[in-house]
Amino acid sequence: MFKPLLPLALSALFLGGCAGHAPSKDxxxxxxxxxxxxxxxxxxxxxxxxxxxxxxxxxxxxxxxxxxxxxxxxxxxxxxxxxxxxxxxxxxxxxxxxxxxxxxxxxxxxxxxxxxxxxxxxxxxxxxxxxxxxxxxxxxxDAKGEAARRTPFQASDFAPAPAVPAGHAGLERYIGKWASKAGAVQIEVVRDASGVYLYHRPDENWRYLYNNVRWTGDALAFNSYAYTEKPALFRHPYHKTNTPMTLEPLENGQARLTYLIDGKRFDSLLHRTKD
CATH class of the missing domain: 2.40.128.20 (Calycin beta-barrel core domain)
Incomplete structure (x- = not known):
């Protein structure tokens, strides 16, 4: 089963915060x-x-x-x-x-x-x-904001614009499916007749959208939006998340995926896969 890194990071961040302030047993x-x-x-x-x-x-x-x-x-x-x-x-x-x-x-x-x-x-x-x-x-x-978040996705929530701007040297290094060490694809940079764009195949729980795609030096920066169509998951912290990310190829053929959650930086090493 596909396991996206971002929901796991959200859970770890929450649990880590609680553990850091656990009551003393004294x-x-x-x-x-x-x-x-x-x-x-x-x-x-x-x-x-x-x-x-x-x-x-x-x-x-x-x-x-x-x-x-x-x-x-x-x-x-x-x-x-x-x-x-x-x-x-x-x-x-x-x-x-x-x-x-x-x-x-x-x-x-x-x-x-x-x-x-x-x-x-x-x-x-x-x-x-x-x-x-x-x-x-x-x-x-925010009670009102949280209540609004726990609703079905609407087109007004996020405007997808996944196209990768042209003109960057070495674009070949970015093309392909990028997976975690466990083999789960985290993001795909697709090139076809329509151009180059970001994509993530929907899984049984989550749908993915992208916009604000731009080049920052040699890193491809963008916003990743995730949502679910299952009412039972509307309360999940991953539902309707809008996360700043960057994808940067490394000299060893891997790529570094960086994302921010509540101002905290997370880095993951990905490898290109054919799956």
Missing amino acids: KVSLRTDKSAIVGIWAMMPLKSGIANVAEYKADGKVLLHPFNCAEPKTQAVEISDYKVAEDGSSIHVQSEARAFDLKVLGFAPTVMMLSMPVADAQLTFLYRKVDQVAPLCDLYV
């Missing part, structure tokens, strides 16, 4: 060590985009840095006093403007879960301990 609680709260705690973004950062100081002060991933703007820092309950079950926060209690639902050295009543609802907040004051906007999912 037995630490606010009941036994109230100073464990000291540090910078970034809140996992809410659906509204709110992603505040709380900076607990050793002197009993807490600085609330307001952030909103959906509506970025500079807001004033709120300074309050805080006190951890003797049994570590809550945190009392008080300023001249207001006072409230945060219930501690769970605590570990690098993550904690707090809650507080608001009107008739109970809000829950998940925090991650970080090294600097900055919101976790890379974890924010």
Whole structure:
């Protein structure tokens, strides 16, 4: 079965991020060590985009840095006093403007879960301990945008234009089917009566389109778009992805396929195949 490299890279990126922030197994609680709260705690973004950062100081002060991933703007820092309950079950926060209690639902050295009543609802907040004051906007999912992504492909989503610009020396080095080490074809540079263009044969799950094809030095740069026609896969992170890529032949006859996911670079060595 065909296994495209990009979905695997997306999964690895997600799992790697989670593993890098896994909670410690050390037995630490606010009941036994109230100073464990000291540090910078970034809140996992809410659906509204709110992603505040709380900076607990050793002197009993807490600085609330307001952030909103959906509506970025500079807001004033709120300074309050805080006190951890003797049994570590809550945190009392008080300023001249207001006072409230945060219930501690769970605590570990690098993550904690707090809650507080608001009107008739109970809000829950998940925090991650970080090294600097900055919101976790890379974890924010735009609810409206995500809902739009989980829909069938429309022609307006991506305009295919796979033609390779003419006039580049050594074009022969690019022509052919390029496969991974496992033998799965990742991309094809086709030359026929209509010209030279990028192509990827559809498989049972995914369809592929290309545009923005251009030469960048000796590398062929382009955007690769993937989507599925199966409703069961509309939630998959690979559905409706638009990925910048480059294909560059090497002296040894192989080619380097480079692509960017969330600003992170991935390189794969491909070989020309007849399959």
